[in-house]
Amino acid sequence: MRMIAAVMHAQGLPMPYAKSQPFRIEEVELEAPGPGEVLVEIRAAGLCHSDMSVIAGARKRPLPVVGGHEGAGIVREVGSGVSGLAVGDHVTLAGVAGCGECRYCQANRPGLCQAVTGAKAQGLLGTGTRRLRFPNGEPINHYSGISVYAQYAVVTPQSLIKIDPDVSLDVAALFGCAVITGAGAVFNSAKVPAGSRVAVIGLGGVGLTAVMAAREAGAARIIGVDLLDSKFGLARALGATDCVLASDPEVVQQVQALTQGGVDFCFEVSGHPAALEMARAMTAKGGEVVGVGVNRPETQFAVNHLAWVCNEQVLRGSYMGGGVPQDDIPRYVDMYLKGRLPVDQLRSEHITFDQLNEGFDALHSGKVIRQILLPHGTV
Structure with a gap:
């Protein structure tokens, strides 16, 4: 499918980002999910200081890349071999995902999993595939295995946490990084x-x-x-x-x-x-x-x-919280719904794609806490 996404072609561009434009808003191609993969419609994505370090070039990433590592959306297609998720499920996307088999995953520390970390460092999904490309066929890298600065994302189920649909998706996005x-x-x-x-x-x-x-x-x-x-x-x-x-x-x-x-x-x-x-x-x-x-x-x-x-x-x-997102996020969501963890108060404002670069200038200045990108214009 064709969709709109925020693509980074270069790191280390000077501030203000509203002028240097580290993210270009472009039409790109997203392939359908393969075995062990899921298509998610991204409804909200947070702007995080970790993204700032990548924009600045402090943490290198293979380029070009679709940005964003904190988001939420709705499952739209499930590839073969995926269990526990169905079309219509509301999910939080988290950059922490493990293989489920190594010593670290077995010890409930997926953030230390080298198998998945290695794939993500190459701009790949945990399955070792790449589903993003430009209309001319040139490949685009995935960011943290999820790339949520886009209208849709193909990800592995290990990056998805099913959440209560009573939670607004612009709040649910925060659980993927800031909260965990x-x-x-x-x-x-x-x-x-x-x-x-x-x-x-x-x-x-x-x-x-x-x-x-x-x-x-x-x-x-x-x-x-x-x-x-x-x-x-x-x-x-x-x-x-x-x-x-x-x-x-x-x-x-x-x-x-x-x-x-x-x-x-x-x-x-x-x-x-x-x-x-x-x-x-x-x-x-x-x-x-x-x-x-x-x-x-x-x-x-x-x-x-x-x-x-x-x-x-x-x-x-x-x-990334030193835990297991599939266990922790439902617990934190429950705390939120009971008023014990009022993470909705972290939201500063909603923005659209054309405000994304300017949004990082505001984040750097400290004027905002968490801006939420709405890839479709609404939650």
Whole structure:
């Protein structure tokens, strides 16, 4: 079929993106799903900071590629050999998918699966196929195995999570990255116990979800840290007990004073080494620094070995929530429907294809939390 999609032909173009246009809105061809694949009509897709790093060239991808790794839609066709999904099902699409057979998948850690990760790194689906091409026949790569900045997507069922149709699809899209990453860091990676003291550095979609999850976990103190105080009102509404400016020279001392010596868990969402050092400094002895944000592959983070050992601090990575989306997302959706995880408050605005590049300028400025692309113009 022919459809409209946002195609990236080059990385590292300069800002503003409204001018350099890293995404070109083009008509492309999408082949029908083969065995073990599913066709989904994309109804909503989120703009994420991880996409920003790809646009900037910090994380290389095979080009050209149809972007987007956080979305939701409706199943329109099911290939042979697929079970558990039917035409008409509402689904969230997540970039985390495993082969189901390797040591990591067997340990319920599909985000570490090398078989699927290798295929996605080559711009392929988990089946090893490529279903996107230009009208002239030139192939187009898939992004994170899903490519949701398009009107339709062919994906493997491992990337699909069936959801309650009562959830609006523009909200359902958020569960594919922002929610599983932020909530999973709290529930799966850190396993934050009730009564804990928590800090979250970076109050975007992922960080604010971590704030919500920490409240749900029963954390006694939840401190939001960001460069923009304009985010503090929403952070407090979602569960933060305190907010501190990251640019304040006394930010670490403020957090230590609020928590009688530091937090038990600090979630660092920006991925910047300076923020990681800040996180380590505001974490109490015996506490955990949980790295959630990502940076360039060559980025290094130095640790004072003696202090690390003597303070018994834990440095933990958390990739895409460290869990199983098929198990976690239905649980988070249930929390949302019961009012315990109000992720709908992360939505900033709806945009269309012609606003996509400008949308990333707004995301970079911090003026928005989560913009939702509507590939068909409506939810």
